[in-house]
Amino acid sequence: MDIKPVLRRFGSWVRAILTFLFALLVLGVMLWAYIDGFQIATSPFNIISFGFYGVLLTLHVLIQSFFAFVEHRRMNARRNPCSYTKTIGFTISAYQEDPAYLRECLQSVRALQYPSELLRIVMVVDGNSEDDRYMMEMFREVFADQDPGCYIWQNNYHSWKPPVQEGGAAEADGVVFEDHQRLEVEELIRTKTCVCVMQKWGGKREVMYTAFKALGSSVDYIQVCDSDTKLDPLATVELCKVLESNQKYGAVGGDVMILNLKDSYISFMSSLRYWMAFNIE
Template identity: 35%
Template structure:
């Protein structure tokens, strides 16, 4: 595990250096490629939605030719999203379109679909499409159809709770323009290991909150993408990962640029996070056949990473259960210390590249991985037949409660192996273990102080600073550079 983390850090640093060199050598007269921004959402928090739309309005890229919001729902409960959209864009000639059908249900030569797509594509201002509810994938498909009609070269896809850096389109377009064989790219979501995949040009999932795709590739794969099914059931999630893998299957590269940054919403409750990881893990397992079929087209890192993600969680469960049930107190303690040690290896790099000292808490990520991610991965593999989003509350507790019960029972079972007295060394080891757990709990309490929601204005104003950009000082958002 430590060797894997060191490899991840090394390749991430190399990718960062590679991207920096490309930016430094960029032709000052580079005009970029045309982009269109596609935001999709379903009953989004109105404050987050307004912040997202304000960030779209503030985008500074001359070749961005379209801002489009697709609302996945046309019922009365969805109308507030239209009102928020008009509040932000009404002064810029925005328009609302309300089709009573879905583009995904009509053939490309269908007259109603063609008329709708043309009307939207030729409208000069920002547009909001309010369509029947069918999921994020159907909303994205409508946006793709419009942008293809408009002849735009690339599409920037975001979620409706994402706040964009004003220069994000330019940064992503430059990543895409590296080579004609680069088919997609994603931006900085403050996850250090994405850079490793990018160094090998095989980022396996373009982030849902922020990604760019070459439209010429989208036009080739969008029909098979929209009809993806598993066990004869139409897939409702995993749209970003599947679209990314279709790009990889065609032999194109997928990149990551730390210059393109956005902020997005994320679960703050443990159970909600486990549910999210379970859903993503199901998507990962569904995509394995596609990745196996195109590994020969890409870097050996893709093969290694796929095998690691498949094998390591199972190994960790077996080793951890064996250690807790049959290991000595000192062995358990050293196991916990090793988890923290691996986290310490990544912490300096995370703090260095982000400048955020809160990344010190990555030292305890190993515990979250062990207590939440690993059981979510196994539970996902056992319930691939379930295509739901995990909205049934009782089901969400099955994996963490079952895994927690196994570990809890093992802690009480372990001391029962001593028939007479517990050795003094074990007493010290268990005392150390108790102190370590106390530190872990206290750290978790301290982390609550860093959890708060920001409006778009608070976030943008709090990140402004004077920096050197293109040879001169000017006031920009810190996350722009």
């Protein structure tokens, strides 16, 4: 009898119980500190104070920073080359994007230093009205030499409803009705290297679902970005190198930064949040 699965399951339960007990302990101490009014340091007139919760947050950031530092050193020490053999589906999610940002995004995708024959670029626009058409036209312009495929889909994967026949059935004589436009979208994405699809509004998840569903297993990896993202020329290569370095890796994220860092206080605070998210957390 193989006891490894049993030990693994037992270890998972032990970790879960210890984590729960530790959370209860922290919550209890925080409640005590709040009720008792415990403060480690405070300013005159109690405008600013530093209490137990502040200690927890500080320790949390310090511990995360330490492990992030170790991980960054480990990643920087890697010298694994890219095989340049993996096919990559590059998906762009677009919704009423600023034309200047969209053009920068598309031009940065064009400048990626990865073999073009291994890239499948798919931009899905969340909206199919005349007001959204400028995004498709810009895509067609930027990728004009790639013979781009463009399609306006009147539905999306979850909005289409099959016609109901007499008696309330959604099929006739055993034939199940399908959205022919969906089939055309899937065929276009699987046969063209550059495709732009405008579809019925459904939100960002619906846009990403379309790209993922249509690409299916036709590519090795899928890379995603928004339509206001300006990519580093080596972005795809670096992400691919990490995935190739270990078969157990299922996903990898890039280092996302704010372009308009100095425009306002809000953009500066946003840049700090992004830095924390992609470098420490």
